[in-house]
Amino acid sequence: MLKIDGISKHFGGLPALEEVSFNCREGMTTALIGPNGAGKSTLINCIAGSLFPDAGVIHFQNQRIDGLPPHQRPYLGISRTFQNLALFPRLTVLENVLTGLTPEAEQSFVKSLLRLPATRHRERLLRLKAMAMLDNFGLTDKARWPVSILSYGDRKRVEMARALVSGPRLLLLDEPVAGLNSAETARIGAEIRRLHGAGLTILLVEHDMDLVMSVSDHIVVLDGGRLIASGAPEEIRTNPRVIEAYLGRMSVTA
Amino acid sequence: MPTLTDFLQFLFAGLTNGAIYALIALGFCVVHNTMGIVNFTQVDLVSLGGMFLYSALFLFGLPMPLALAGAVAAAALSGMAVERFGIRPSRSGNHLVLIFLTIGLSVILRGIMKLVWGKNRMAVPPLTADEPIRLFGATLLPQILWIFLLTTAAVILLIWIFRHTTLGLCMRGVASNPAAAAVVGIDAGRIRMVSFAIAGAMGGLAGALVTPITTLSYDVGVLLGLKGFAAAILGGFGSFGGAIAGGLLLGLLESLAAAGLSSAYKDVIAFGLLLLVLFIRPQGLFGAGKR
Numbered sequence: 073m074l075k076i077d078g079i080s081k082h083f084g085g086l087p088a089l090e091e092v093s094f095n096c097r098e099g100m101t102t103a104l105i106g107p108n109g110a111g112k113s114t115l116i117n118c119i120a121g122s123l124f125p126d127a128g129v130i131h132f133q134n135q136r137i138d139g140l141p142p143h144q145r146p147y148l149g150i151s152r153t154f155q156n157l158a159l160f161p162r163l164t165v166l167e168n169v170l171t172g173l174t175p176e177a178e179q180s181f182v183k184s185l186l187r188l189p190a191t192r193h194r195e196r197l198l199r200l201k202a203m204a205m206l207d208n209f210g211l212t213d214k215a216r217w218p219v220s221i222l223s224y225g226d227r228k229r230v231e232m233a234r235a236l237v238s239g240p241r242l243l244l245l246d247e248p249v250a251g252l253n254s255a256e257t258a259r260i261g262a263e264i265r266r267l268h269g270a271g272l273t274i275l276l277v278e279h280d281m282d283l284v285m286s287v288s289d290h291i292v293v294l295d296g297g298r299l300i301a302s303g304a305p306e307e308i309r310t311n312p313r314v315i316e317a318y319l320g321r322m323s324v325t326a
Numbered sequence: 327m328p329t330l331t332d333f334l335q336f337l338f339a340g341l342t343n344g345a346i347y348a349l350i351a352l353g354f355c356v357v358h359n360t361m362g363i364v365n366f367t368q369v370d371l372v373s374l375g376g377m378f379l380y381s382a383l384f385l386f387g388l389p390m391p392l393a394l395a396g397a398v399a400a401a402a403l404s405g406m407a408v409e410r411f412g413i414r415p416s417r418s419g420n421h422l423v424l425i426f427l428t429i430g431l432s433v434i435l436r437g438i439m440k441l442v443w444g445k446n447r448m449a450v451p452p453l454t455a456d457e458p459i460r461l462f463g464a465t466l467l468p469q470i471l472w473i474f475l476l477t478t479a480a481v482i483l484l485i486w487i488f489r490h491t492t493l494g495l496c497m498r499g500v501a502s503n504p505a506a507a508a509v510v511g512i513d514a515g516r517i518r519m520v521s522f523a524i525a526g527a528m529g530g531l532a533g534a535l536v537t538p539i540t541t542l543s544y545d546v547g548v549l550l551g552l553k554g555f556a557a558a559i560l561g562g563f564g565s566f567g568g569a570i571a572g573g574l575l576l577g578l579l580e581s582l583a584a585a586g587l588s589s590a591y592k593d594v595i596a597f598g599l600l601l602l603v604l605f606i607r608p609q610g611l612f613g614a615g616k617r
Contacts, residue, residue, distance in 0.1 A: 120509065146511035158506035160499050171499050174511040177492045181520060184492040195492065234510065 073098040073273055074119070074242060079128035079138075081114050088114040090297045091128065096242070096290075101264070101274040103284045105308075106294035107317065112277045113155060115294070116246050119275070120152045121145045132242065147175045149241030153231045153248055155277075161220040165211055165230055168219055169202040172234035205237040209263075225256040232263065243267065245276045249283060261287065285309070293317070331463035336585040337578070342470045342539075343553075344577020345477040349532040350554025351561060351569035352484060353525035358563055359501035360514075360521040363421050366428040367408050369551025370435035371526045375401045375533025376542040377443050380450050390453055394534055401530020402523040408435075409522035414515065439544035452538040473535045480531055484524070485566060497521065549593070556600040562610030571612060 074096040081089040089111045096102045104112050117123040119130060121142030130138040132148060151172070160168050177198060178184045178191050206212050209229045214222065219230060228248065235243060248264070249257040257280065264287050268274060278284050284291065284305075291308040293301040295317040301308060308314055350372060357365040378400040382393035412431045418424055452469035459466045488494035499507045500517045507514055532554070533547060540546060557576045561568025576596055583595035603611060 122505070122508070141513075142508040143511050143513045146509070152509060154509075158503060158509060160502035160506055162502045163495075163498060167495060167498075170495060171507070171510045171512070174496070181493045181516075185487065187491075 073133060074275070075129075075131040076115070076119070077129045077131070079115065079118055079125045079130065081111075081118060081123060081125050087297045089118070089125070089294075092294065092297070092299045093128075094292045094299065094302055096273055096275050098273055099271045100289040101268045101276060101287050103276045103278060103288035103291045104294065105278065105281075105284055105291060106300075109296075110294040111297040112294055113246055114297075116152065116244050116275070116277055120150065120244055146238065146240075149238075150244065151235040151238065151240040151242070152244035153228075153235050153246055155247040155250060157227055157231055159219050159227060159231055159234075162218060164216050164218055165222070166199075166202055166206065166215040168230055169205055169233050169237050170198060172237040173198045173202060175238055202237055205233045209233045225252055228252060228256070228260070232260070236267070241273060243272055243274045245274060245278070247277055247279065249278065249280050257283065332585065334462055334464035336581045338464060338466055338470060339584075340578035340581030341574060342473050342577070343580060344557075344574035345473050346532045346536045346550065346573075347554045347557040347576050348570045348573025349477055349480065349528050349535075350551055351558035351573050352481070352566060353528035353532075354555055354558040355561075355564055355566060355569045356484075356497075356521045356524045356528070357518075358558075360497060360518050361424065363424045363428065364555070365522070365525060366425070366432045366551075367405075367412075367435055368525055368529050368554065369547040370432050370439070371401050371405055371408075371529030372533040372536075372547030372551050372554075373439060373542075373544060374404050374435070374526075374547075375530030376450060376537035376546060377439060377533075377544070378530065379534040379537065380443070380448055380542055383450070390451075394453065397534045398527050398530045401533070402527040404435075405522040405524075405526020405529070406519050408526075409519045413522075414518075436544055436548075443544060445544065448542040450534075450537045450542050453535075467539065469535070469538050476531065476535060480528065481566070481570060484528070488566075493520065553596055556596055559600060560603055560611050562612045565612060568610060568612035572610070575611075 076095070077093050078091045079089055080087070080091055092111070092115060104115065106112055114123060118125045118138065121140060125138055128138070129136060132150065135148065137145060137148065160171065178194060183191055203212070203215065206215055209232065211226065211229060211233065214226065219227060222230065232248065249260050252260065261283050264274065264276070268287060276284065276288065288305055291303065291305055292299060293308060293314050300317055301311045301314045303311070350368060353368045353371065354364065357363065375397055378397035379393055382388045382396045383390070388396060408431055413424065413427060416423065416427055452467065453472045454468045457468065459468060488498060496507070496512045496517055497520065499512055500514050504514055529547070532550070536550065537546060553576060554573070557573040558569050560576060561572030576599070579599060580592045580596050584592050
């Protein structure tokens with residue numbers, strides 16, 4: 073479904089990614105792990121379009137997407153969350169989630185201004201859809217709050233709701249539980265498992281190994297911009313290169 | 327000692343100018359919100375509003391309501407053209423570069439206006455007959471009532487668009503966080519062009535409404551536009567409420583200064599106040615300050 077083929081990205085001569093290739097299969101949760109600075113976020117940014125790779129090709133559902141402007145990718149069914157959140161702080165929770173429905177909203181500005189009955193009907197439906205998604209994330213009571221006054225955990229959930237409201241085909245999650253307490257982490261984990269059960273294709277970047285091991289079908293390990301291993305969770309857990317590069321280092325510090 | 331009638335007269339004059347400044351300030355704010363820059367072509371969009379009204383009336387012989395609507399629409403299209411052909415090709419995200427670009431484009435626009443309409447001062451008729459209305463002893467031109475009415479309507483329309491339409495949601499999204507806007511599928515380039523169209527419509531309306539009571543020339547918008555810029559700064563450069571309050575406040579202060587001192591000091595007051603605000607409260611009187 074998502075084919076990453078020989079992606080390289082350099083920042084001022086420093087390699088962030090070097091010829092990384094792997095696939096995300098439809099309906100599977102693929103986890104992308106590796107130490108800090110391994111290039112995980114760079115890769116997600118290349119898929120979502122915030123960065124353009126220097127070399128390599130990315131195909132999504134047999135369409136080449138690596139040169140596509142970022143704002144066109146949600147229309148293909150790609151949606152994402154950010155490690156450090158990218159919400160609209162001055163907009164309300166409901167409005168933030170409504171922006172996630174941009175691909176389904178009226179595209180002609182003129183029509184949106186004319187308020188024809190069909191447009192209004194469509195906007196009502198989108199509002200209901202956004203409200204249902206807020207309900208799903210327990211945010212109904214805060215629908216009219218500006219995002220700027222929400223707690224970090226609530227903001228993470230708003231961003232998840234915004235990414236999911238349009239019913240994407242591919243969900244890119246960049247450290248969805250970073251900075252959350254264990255109860256909030258469990259909640260997001262349950263949500264990811266539910267989405268996985270519903271057949272959504274997910275690419276997950278995460279440091280929380282318990283979460284990664286419990287939700288992924290396939291794990292890809294990056295270190296220093298290179299792919300060093302990929303396989304099922306059990307294989308990765310026992311792979312000596314991975315233990316040395318990543319888990320080993322973690323067990324030393326832990 | 328000024329009488330109550332004099333006071334009313336100055337009050338009306340101040341509010342009239344204030345309404346015009348507010349419209350121009352709104353144009354500055356809309357572009358600032360979506361691009362983070364001061365768009366100095368705003369001043370020429372004001373002149374263009376007057377010029378297009380003149381041409382619609384005397385070249386195409388349109389009746390006044392159509393000519394006014396046409397002038398506002400043409401100014402909006404001019405704003406879009408400035409963004410599409412003047413700013414977008416630079417492919418720059420550097421604010422300083424973009425601001426200087428708008429200064430250069432402003433000079434070009436004034437040159438084009440000089441070529442098309444000439445350097446002479448022209449007269450544009452008011453929207454309706456010039457029969458003054460008497461109100462509590464003060465006299466009021468019908469044009470001034472039109473200015474209040476149409477400015478209020480434009481402001482309400484603008485706020486409604488921002489609060490209640492998909493377009494408004496997209497515009498507020500780009501203003502709030504351009505990176506997040508791209509992620510959800512909002513085309514920021516398109517939104518910027520629309521914000522220039524709105525700036526053109528606001529400036530064009532201001533120009534078309536004010537030139538009947540001033541006169542029309544290719545650079546009429548420069549001083550008005552700078553006052554609108556001052557009003558936007560007073561209002562904190564961003565919030566619509568601030569821009570409107572800043573415009574009205576500036577108009578009233580100018581008018582009271584003219585009443586108390588001399589009308590020669592009108593501009594001194596306006597720009598002196600601007601400097602004072604910039605020194606003491608750079609975030610503007612109604613601005614939220616740096617976050």
